[in-house]
Amino acid sequence: MHIGLVRRQCSLKKAGAERYCVNLFRGLQALGHRVTVIGESIDDELRAEVEFLPVAVNKLTSWTKNRSFAENCEKLIRSQSFDIVHGLSRVAGLDTYRLTDPMQTHWVKVWYRNPVSRWLQQLNPRHRAIFELERRLYRPTGVRRVIVQSKLDARLLTEYFGVDESRIRRIVNGVDTRTFHPGVRNDRAEVRAEIFRQLGSGTHASSMAVGRADDETPLLIFASMDFRRKGLDSLLLAMSRMKNREVCLLVLGAGDISGYQRRANAVGLAGRIHFAGRQSAIQRYYGAGDLFVLPTIYEPFPNVNLEAMACGTPVITTATAGGADIIESGCNGYVIPDAWAVDQLADQIDRHFSLSRPDRQVMSDHCWQTASKLRVEDNARQVAEVFEEVLREKNAA
Template sequence: MNKIRLAIVRQKYRPDGGAERFISRALEALDDDSLELNIITRSWQGEPKPDWHLHICNPKKWGRISRERGFAVAARECWQREKFDIVQSHERIAGCDIFRAGDGVHRVWLEQRARVVSPAQRLLTSLSPYHRYVMAAEEKMFRSPALKKIICNSLMVKNDIMRCFQVPEEKFAVIYNAIDAQRFRPATLEERQQSRTALNLPADAKVFIYVGSGFERKGLKASVTALAATDAHLLVVGQDKQQSRYVNLARQLGCENRVHFVGVQHNVTPYYHAADALMLPTLYDPFPNVILEAMACGLPVITSFTCGGAEFIVDGEQGYVCDALDVTALTAAANAITVRTLDSRMGDAARERVLPCSPQRLAGQLHALYQQVLQQA
């Protein structure tokens, strides 16, 4: 039997990125004798497996548009030259067989971002050649006759694409990200105490965790403002060039002693173990891995309607869902969350909800998808 030659296109492969974790979990789970794995990328960080074939496409770039356009041209030339059986792109490049819409729809993200930026920034965005380029590339790709399947990691993104580009239903496959439920598991009482001691958190306080870099998009301002009206603590895991703005906000609201900025952490598990719930009122997020991680750790989640992860939450059962900017609703949700040691039912329901999202299930869904695409060829 001939091997299926699968090419995965990702401009910059960073092992810690959300898309990359989807790719690596999928590839590890798919790593059998029927597939030859090829990665088309500009740069690879970390060690690829010996049997993965790397194709480096790194044309010169002078700015954001030339970076995107140059890579798109080079990647397309590479896959046309190599004649792969299936090309799965994680970048907006017309001509691929499968596109994984891990970043959602650019136009929808800009609509949501317009809610929090100044009128001057909105005008600059509307005139920006870069944003115009991305939206045009996205449209060209979704309308390309070569595109056979679109992988979405949430129904929200599927609906956004159908609304914006009138893509027919049969082109979609909703495949949720996988979670390692052995690695991400609820803390024992001892682990919880150790984590809290190490982080100087009171043993009996209610603690929320926020995980994500890019504070504006992920809703840190609303999180800090909501928690200022409670007596809870907030652990902020992640980084942002504008961090001082959020430190000042906490100071102005009188809660700087309860908001703890801990930076990027390669191992977030001890931070989950110190917390009672995740707060992530993101402006627009297809389905952040941190929601799966937190839920697997037995944490309820407070998130927004514009987050694909909201699909896993029934209000009052696994957490709460509200508008990203509704501080009153966020505060009410924060108050409704109980400390895990007093009542773990909501957190237990959260873990139960994500247990089906195993790497084996992800591999099975991808295998079935690749067979469909090959039959369409």
């Protein structure tokens, strides 16, 4: 098959959706398919691997970016002769679409909790543009198949847009087990020494953190490019309410680091949190942590949860995140109701660190057992099977 793969940015340097685009085109090519990536940009080093068709974007405002990309992408698709056009971004002219970015219609509802604010956001040009794109995608004459990563989004598609179950295919995300695996824990002592040196060098360093790099000091890991949306506020508040006052936190990713450092200090966490910024070899830090925490408000499937589990690190996340599907509470992680269940988050972290070391090792082993069955290669194969199903349907029509 000649597959057109739509994603605004295709990159290994950005967040999970952009990396997924790379993994998918590589996986589809390995299966013998011809792939053309259609988007605004692609990493220079990837251009030798895959055909790329650039799409012009009006960058004047957020609204014009979304609208112009969708319109210009649709025109470009019509000018080509693909067997299947698969979208990882919201545009028209697709045969299949993977719900990769949060469903905007639901996101506005859960993000703007005040009814007045929520109503006002319905008038926001950016939101209105995306709402319209979603309606076009999910209407009966829209895409033939919607690929979701979780039971949550399958339910939301039916509730908000009345999408028939026959059009929905659930394919759980995959992880690159060559990069993310329990072997990274072999460097655990070295990485923890590095982390605790940073904790010990801060202006408000706690006496507990100074000189401590062994496995006795509980260490949480949080990773995101959007601190607020992924629940860092809730995590800081939970840490301030925990009984265990020795727990430290490593925050990875870009965001308002200075602002969140002030918030941490304000709730009495000075010296227990280190903001390490973006890290290319993030698997080293997953392996150094004892528990990965992502109390996200809502998203289809946080790749970081699966990556951490592949490195043998149990996960705490919310039932409002697609990744909750793969977590068996008390076995390979924990699930709290939502990002605002701060007391439950605090209690669950305390409970985890009250477990014996052998019990926590059993959980670590279960994490790998779960993640090792969800490989990127399997994901690409299952997606290709949906393409073949749709192609047969198109040919029959």
